[in-house]
Amino acid sequence: MVQASPAVLPLSAIVTRLRAAGCVFAEDEAELLISTARTPTELVAMVERRVVGLPLEHVLGWAEFHGRRFDVDPGVFVPRRRTEFLVDQAAALLRPGSVVVDLCCGSGALGAALVADRNRGPGAGHRPVELYAADIDPAAVRCARRNVDFVGGRVYEGDLYEPLPGTLRGRVGVLLANVPYVPTEEIDLLPTEARVHEARVALDGGTDGLDVLRRVTAEAGRWLAPGGHLLFETSERQVPEAVAIVARDGLVPRVADSEELYATVVIGTRPSG
Known part of the structure; x- marks a missing residue:
């Protein structure tokens, strides 16, 4: 788990970008992106992919379903x-x-x-x-x-x-x-x-x-x-x-x-x- 430093990409900046892109739960998504990214560089890339419209689960690489996390690759149907x-x-x-x-x-x-x-x-x-x-x-x-x-x-x-x-x-x-x-x-x-x-x-x-x-x-x-x-x-x-x-x-x-x-x-x- 990597917490991005404010000098790299602060939480508030991520939330602002996600909200501008139409993400209704921008705060929750920002926290998930930060907790999943392994490096600050990866975090920046993940935010960019989410901003251009990729499903959150495809960006994270997993979906939470029935109390567990399951891998979800790009292009694969996301369990609802x-x-x-x-x-x-x-x-x-x-x-x-x-x-x-x-x-x-x-x-x-x-x-x-x-x-x-x-x-x-x-x-x-x-x-x-x-x-x-x-x-x-x-x-x-x-x-x-x-x-x-x-x-x-x-x-x-x-x-x-x-x-x-x-x-x-x-x-x-x-x-x-x-x-x-x-x-x-x-x-x-x-x-x-x-x-x-x-x-x-x-x-x-x-x-x-x-x-x-x-x-x-x-x-x-x-x-x-x-x-x-x-x-x-x-x-x-x-x-x-x-x-x-x-x-x-x-x-x-x-x-x-x-x-x-x-x-x-x-x-x-x-x-x-």
Whole structure:
């Protein structure tokens, strides 16, 4: 940790520059930049990158998610705080020795956060959770491997289920699918930080925002264990169609939401019979 001296770049000067660039939480961001920079020169460079519009997490090189810090490389989808609600819902369904798959994993933060306490915390037992993650974006895969390796998981590069080991079919207890759900025509309405600096493949959900979800649910029943669960995030207005898609593909849907985090999660369960 390096505290920049006033002669190099004082806190007040950083706050002023960030505020002028439109950063709403300029004071908090300035403190994070100062505490993360290893040298005064690096601090100056980090401030410049933030001022020109790079997401704070890409400038820092990490994002805080579900009480932990995870690496987030430039161009990789930044895990949103609202998605912590999805992890909480999955945690309530997790069992000792479960197989977890994190599709469209991005940085791998969701799957890693879900299994971290089970595999490394004080309550970790003798049946660790197995974690497998996959993403089509090579940059995301490189980033995810660092985060997922920490909890003993494995990351694969490829399209949805395609790169996963076939031995997982019928064994998955929790399937996280943080699929893109922004309709194509609404991509240009996203904040610049997402639209310009995150991979489009992590944002664009097709004409109605549910194209990738349809592909996930179509195969989910083959990968889930009896009684296994698929969980994904969606917007409130997409819920009726998302629920219908889940039901059409043989899963039993239910909806959970959090007003505090403005998050909506759909859970599809494979019948046990």
